[in-house]
Structures are given as C-alpha cells and as structure tokens.
Amino acid sequence: MRKKINLYLIEYAINAILRQSYKNFFIVTVFTILTFLLTSVFFITNSLRYEMDSTVDTLPQIIVQKMKAGRHYDIDVNRVDKILEIPGVSDAVARVWGYYYFENAGVNFSVVGIEQYENQYKNSFVNLVKKFDFDKLKENSSMLVGAGVKRTMENSYYKEYFNFIKPNGTLKKVTLGGVFDGDTNLESNDMIIMPQEIVREIFDLDPSKATDIVVKVANPMEIQTVASKIKLMFPDTRIITTGDLKVSYQNIFDYKSGIFLALFIVTLFTFFIIIYDKASGVTSEEKREIGILKAIGWTVDDVLKEKFYESFVISLFSYGLGVGLSLAYVYLFQAPLLRDIFVGYSQLKTNFELPFVFDMQTLFLVFLLSVPIYIAATIIPSWKVATLEADEVIR
Amino acid sequence: MIKLKNITKIYDVSKNDKVKALENVNLTIKEGELIVLKGASGSGKSTILSLIAALSKPSSGEVIVDGKQISKLPDNFASIYRRDNIGFIFQKYNLIPTLSVKENILLPLVPLNPDSEEADEKIQEVMKRFHIEHKEDSVVRNLSGGEQQRVAIARANVNNPKIIIADEPTANLDEKLSQHFLEILRELKSLNKTIIIATHDPLFIGLDFVDREIEIHNGKIV
Structure with missing residues (x-):
C-alpha cells in the first residue's frame, strides 16, 4: 500500500x-x-x-456644556441641582477640567480636578480617591499623573514637580504626588489629576463655575429623552451624548x-x-x-x-x-x-x-x-x- | 512484443507548416530483441522511439505493446506505462543538472513513494552496475559526458523496465566511451531486455549482439 x-x-x-x-x-x-x-x-x-x-465606553452618557456665541463657556454649578430633578437622571456632577498645552514637548495634557467627597463620574476616579489621600494632595499642592505624562515631564527635566503657567502669567508649582493607571492606555497617558481647587487656580475658574456637567441616566434607553429635557430646560447649552461622541x-x-x-x-x-x-x-x-x-x-x-x-x-x-x-x-x-x-x-x-x-x-x-x-x-x-x-x- | 501498425506522424510546426515525420510505418519488435534504427538526421528514428515510449501520439495508426494499445492512452496512464515499462536514454541525457547523481537516479522512483531502504538498494544496484557509484553525491553538471551518460543509463534502469530506448546514445561520446557503451548494451541484452536504439553512428553496424538493423529514410522503413 x-x-x-x-x-x-x-x-x-x-x-x-x-x-x-x-x-x-x-x-x-x-x-x-x-x-x-x-x-x-x-x-x-x-x-x-x-x-x-x-x-468611548468610559465616556459619560451625557455632557452638558454652556454655549455663548457658538463657543464653549464655563457653566453654573447650581444647574446640577436642576438637572438632578429630571426624572430618569441618577446622577449629575459638575466637572472641572481643561487642556494644558506643554510647549516643550508639543503635547496637550488633560488636567482634571476631583472633589474627594463628591460622587465620581468614573470608576477609575473612585479607585483613585480610595488609593490616594486628596486632603494631603491639596495640602501639599500635589498632582497624580499618568505614566505617559510622567515620561514626558521627565524628558523635560520635571522629575518632582511641574510649573503650570496660569492665565495671568504667574506660575503654579505642583509637586508629583503619584502615578496612576487609567481605564485605557490613551487616557492614562495624557491625564493629570489633582484636587479641584488647584485646577480652578491653574485655569482661573470661579468656584461657582465648572467646565461642564456630566449626567448619568439609569436606563441607557432614556439618554436621548433626558438630553432633550436638559436642552429644553437650558436652551443655552449643548448636549453631547455617548452616541454623538462615538460618531465623532x-x-x-x-x-x-x-x-x-x-x-x-x-x-x-x-x-x-x-x-x-x-x-x-x-x-x-x-x-x-x-x-x-x-x-x-x-x-x-x-x-x-x-x-x-x-x-x-x-x-x-x-x-x-x-x-x-x-x-x-x-x-x-x-x-x-x-x-x-x-x-x-x-x-x-x-x-x-x-x-x-x-x-x-x-x-x-x-x-x-x-x-x-x-x-x-x-x-x-x-x-x-x-x-x-x-x-x-x-x- | 511491440507492434507499430500503419503509423503516420505529422508535426504541426505552425498553422500552415506541417512536417510528415513518419508515413505508414509497420514494425514488429519481439521481446528481448535488440534493434538498431539507422538513418540520417530528421529521417524519423526519434519519432518512432517517442511513439513507443508514449511520449507522443501518432496522427494515425496504432502502437501496441504487450497486446495493449498505448497510442490512445490518456496522459496519466501514458506516464504510468512509461514508469513501469520504459527506460529512456535521451541523446542529451535530459538529467536535472543541479541535482546529484543519486538524486537524478531516484527521480523515476519518486512517484512510487518506496521505503527509503528499498529505494536506496535499487539506486546502489544500478550505480554499481553502470560504474557511477563513486560519483554518488556529485552534482551532475560537474560530470564528464561519459559519466553523465552512465547516470542517464542508471536512471533508465532503476525501475527495472522491460524496454530500453536509446536515442543517439553515442552522439556526445568519444570513441573509448562509445565502446564502453556497447559493453553496457551487451550486458542489458543479456538481461533479456528489449532494446531499441536510434543512431547514425557506424559503430553500431554489424555488431554480433544486434538482432536487426532497420533503415529509416524520409519517414519510411526502407
């Protein structure tokens, strides 16, 4: 055979x-x-x-931004309470954040302010609050950075602190309080987190104002309805849903x-x-x-x-x-x-x-x-x- | 027994150019016979060999080997017929120049997929018989004409075929090597193989072990 x-x-x-x-x-x-x-x-x-x-999956379900002359402006913090009254809304948080352009490296950092005793709109922030003492960070004027930010800063010889340039031209020295891992690689690499008070100082943001408001809806099927209601309530706002972000x-x-x-x-x-x-x-x-x-x-x-x-x-x-x-x-x-x-x-x-x-x-x-x-x-x-x-x- | 009945072979050189290589050829070759086909170049000797080896098909007529008509065999069956019955020694040897002696001799066995021991035994046997065993691992293109011919003969015999066909076997050999080839022929004849040789070399005329000499002229047996 x-x-x-x-x-x-x-x-x-x-x-x-x-x-x-x-x-x-x-x-x-x-x-x-x-x-x-x-x-x-x-x-x-x-x-x-x-x-x-x-x-996209880690992004908030609804973001409410105040618009003026077609541009994004700071929003009143007290609008949070009114949004919370809309049926179906399970949570609403005023966010304080912004982009900080680091000229030496030619990159933008996302600088996010966290209030320790507020509800956090991201799971990773809940973990951060548990892991790090924000009172101490506030006291020492310190920040938490992603691994990519740390590398970028170190390349420019900022190993223990960083000098942020405030809108009035003066410097705000913030020391390095720790390094964290974010939900995704992209996020952890460009993010800086610090107590809200320091972020307000760096971006010159009034305590009655926030960058935007994020809204959590209990039933994801109701996101569009809630978004419409917010728009009706505050016609001067732009409402961005997760769906819009996905398209973008x-x-x-x-x-x-x-x-x-x-x-x-x-x-x-x-x-x-x-x-x-x-x-x-x-x-x-x-x-x-x-x-x-x-x-x-x-x-x-x-x-x-x-x-x-x-x-x-x-x-x-x-x-x-x-x-x-x-x-x-x-x-x-x-x-x-x-x-x-x-x-x-x-x-x-x-x-x-x-x-x-x-x-x-x-x-x-x-x-x-x-x-x-x-x-x-x-x-x-x-x-x-x-x-x-x-x-x-x-x- | 090999029988050629009313064979005509026409080659289509181009659309309007046809060459009649053989015309109404009848020939019978008995088992164990050694036949020499003589004639000038282009007389049709090689065409007869090619038809007996089922390398080509006649335009008309029949080629019958051992009672079977091989001129109408489908391509794959023709290959199997050649593998089992024919050992062809080509004029230009038709070896694969970049393979070794052993690899060239192995080629007809490859489709049979034999055990390596069995294949090796067969190869060693033919290499010894045709005195090429000392060049076993040499690459063929580095061998002399005589050595290449011995490789071609060994390859033609490795499957132990009943019919040996040689086309102008001494055309590329000097006198000494040609004489040596005659010794090989004598040995093959003693093994009762049917041998058909096409040549115009006068060396083959009047040899005692040649049974018949057949003259071909312009595609006809004279």
Whole structure:
C-alpha cells in the first residue's frame, strides 16, 4: 500500500526551491514585505479601534456644556441641582477640567480636578480617591499623573514637580504626588489629576463655575429623552451624548482608514503584479524540467503535487515571516512611521502604547489574500505545461 | 512484443507548416530483441522511439505493446506505462543538472513513494552496475559526458523496465566511451531486455549482439 504523504516529493520541492535560490529569495523577500505591510496596517487599525472603543465606553452618557456665541463657556454649578430633578437622571456632577498645552514637548495634557467627597463620574476616579489621600494632595499642592505624562515631564527635566503657567502669567508649582493607571492606555497617558481647587487656580475658574456637567441616566434607553429635557430646560447649552461622541471618534478613524485603504490597495496591486508575472508563464528551464519528469514516468498529478509543495513552502514561510515581523514591528517596536499615519490626533495626546489585540480574522484574511493566490499562480502555468505531450516539451 | 501498425506522424510546426515525420510505418519488435534504427538526421528514428515510449501520439495508426494499445492512452496512464515499462536514454541525457547523481537516479522512483531502504538498494544496484557509484553525491553538471551518460543509463534502469530506448546514445561520446557503451548494451541484452536504439553512428553496424538493423529514410522503413 502506498504511503499517504510522499516525502520524496516534498524533499524534491525543497531542493527545487534551493536550486533557484536567487529567484526564490527575491520572491520570499517581496512576499514577506507585502504580508508585513498588510498585517501591520491591520494590527495598527485593530489596536486603535480597540483603544477607541474602550475610550468611548468610559465616556459619560451625557455632557452638558454652556454655549455663548457658538463657543464653549464655563457653566453654573447650581444647574446640577436642576438637572438632578429630571426624572430618569441618577446622577449629575459638575466637572472641572481643561487642556494644558506643554510647549516643550508639543503635547496637550488633560488636567482634571476631583472633589474627594463628591460622587465620581468614573470608576477609575473612585479607585483613585480610595488609593490616594486628596486632603494631603491639596495640602501639599500635589498632582497624580499618568505614566505617559510622567515620561514626558521627565524628558523635560520635571522629575518632582511641574510649573503650570496660569492665565495671568504667574506660575503654579505642583509637586508629583503619584502615578496612576487609567481605564485605557490613551487616557492614562495624557491625564493629570489633582484636587479641584488647584485646577480652578491653574485655569482661573470661579468656584461657582465648572467646565461642564456630566449626567448619568439609569436606563441607557432614556439618554436621548433626558438630553432633550436638559436642552429644553437650558436652551443655552449643548448636549453631547455617548452616541454623538462615538460618531465623532468614528469620523476621525474613518478618515485615517481612507489613508489605510490607499496603502492597502497599493500593496495588493503590487502583489497582483507579481502574481500576474508568475502566472503568465514558466521559464524554459522549468518547462524542460517538467518535460523530463513526465518522460521518466511522473504523472500530471505528481508534477502538480510537487509544484503545490514548492509554492506552499515559499508562500507559507513568507506569510509566517511577514506576520512574525509585523507582530514585532507593531507590538514590540510600536510601529514607527506607520503609527503616525493612523494616530493623527497624537498632537493632542502624549505617547501611548498600541494594545495587543490578537485578531484571527485579520490573519486569516491576509492568508487568503496571499497564500492560495500564490499557489494557484504557480500551479496553473505548470499544469498547462504538464498537460502538453512530453515529447513536445523536451524536444 | 511491440507492434507499430500503419503509423503516420505529422508535426504541426505552425498553422500552415506541417512536417510528415513518419508515413505508414509497420514494425514488429519481439521481446528481448535488440534493434538498431539507422538513418540520417530528421529521417524519423526519434519519432518512432517517442511513439513507443508514449511520449507522443501518432496522427494515425496504432502502437501496441504487450497486446495493449498505448497510442490512445490518456496522459496519466501514458506516464504510468512509461514508469513501469520504459527506460529512456535521451541523446542529451535530459538529467536535472543541479541535482546529484543519486538524486537524478531516484527521480523515476519518486512517484512510487518506496521505503527509503528499498529505494536506496535499487539506486546502489544500478550505480554499481553502470560504474557511477563513486560519483554518488556529485552534482551532475560537474560530470564528464561519459559519466553523465552512465547516470542517464542508471536512471533508465532503476525501475527495472522491460524496454530500453536509446536515442543517439553515442552522439556526445568519444570513441573509448562509445565502446564502453556497447559493453553496457551487451550486458542489458543479456538481461533479456528489449532494446531499441536510434543512431547514425557506424559503430553500431554489424555488431554480433544486434538482432536487426532497420533503415529509416524520409519517414519510411526502407
């Protein structure tokens, strides 16, 4: 009985690859680069999408902002009590926060003020209040920073404190009270948290005012209704719901995806040119070899099996190498160059790490776009030659 | 027994250019016979060999080997027929130049997927018989013409075929190596193999172990 796997054929296929080492080295190189590019782009977008979804999920259900002349102004804190009276609202908190542009590093920090004894609108803040003594932070004029902020500050030699420039031009020295982990990587990297009183001083914000008000609704299905009621109650406000924020984030992401799409098309186009070149014929040397093999008793099936093994080894090796390099490039080295294309809003954010998102679908898609196509492009012209009369081929 | 009945072979060189290589050829070769097909280049000798080896199909007529009509075999069956019955020694040897001697001789066995011991035994046997065992691992392109021919002969015999076909076997050999080839032929003949040789080399004329010499001229048996 014949054995199922013909190791001689596999050995012959590997030998055939090694015999044409220059040509195959070129194919493996190009194939690997294309796989690497495709998977890198997919990995980066997957990570960013994950990051974006995580960020959006941690955002408040409703944000109420006071508008004046089409611009966002400070809102009266006493509006919180009126909002709390709306049926369905389970909580409302006046937030004190703002962006602080750190010119040396060219980045924006999100500076957030927390009142220790208030209801916190984020789980991570509840944990912070439990973990750190805010009375002591107020007393020492200290702040808590995300890991990215700490790195950025240290790069500018602010290791123990930071001097904030107040609107009147004077400095506010705030010492480093601790480092925290946020809900998401993006958040933890650009956020500074400190007692509300210090934030008010840095941004020159009156105690009767807040940056905005966040509202929690018990039943998520009622978010739109509550938003409409707030708008009716305070016509001078802008109401932003989680849904609106998702759309806004998605728009930025989709814009970046357009660039990705262009890159994706160029990569695929290059791949198909190579495939077309390969599919359009076999060399006279390869043709002769097929003729010899047939003349000494190989069937068309034997020839095609050998060609299958040959192309499978090349394409699978290149695919594996491309994916491996891509994993290292994206998650180990944090995708230098490519990452800048996608993280367009990095001007507002400090450096952050691309979270590892293993997506089988992505790997399968790249596999389908490369390996079977390459195998087919190798087998079809070989099949054309193998079905000719052997005499015609070797004559 | 090999029988060629009313064989005509026409090659289509191009749309309007057809070459009649064989015309109404009838030939019977008995088992164990050694036949020499003589004739000038282009006379149709190689075409007869190619038809017997099922490397090509006749335009009309029949090729019958051991009672089976092989001229109408589908492609895959023709390959299997060659694998089981034919050992072909080509004029230009048709070896894979970048493979070693052993790897080239192994090629006809590959589709059969034999045990490595069995394959090795067969390869060693033919390498010894045709005195090429000392070059076992040498790459074929680095061998001399005579050595390459011995590799081609070993490869043609590794499956122990009943029929040996040789197309201009001495065309690329000097006199000494040609004489050596005749010794090999004599040995193959002693193994009761049917041997068909196409040649225009006068060396093959009047040899005691050749059963018949057949003259081909312009696609016809003279």
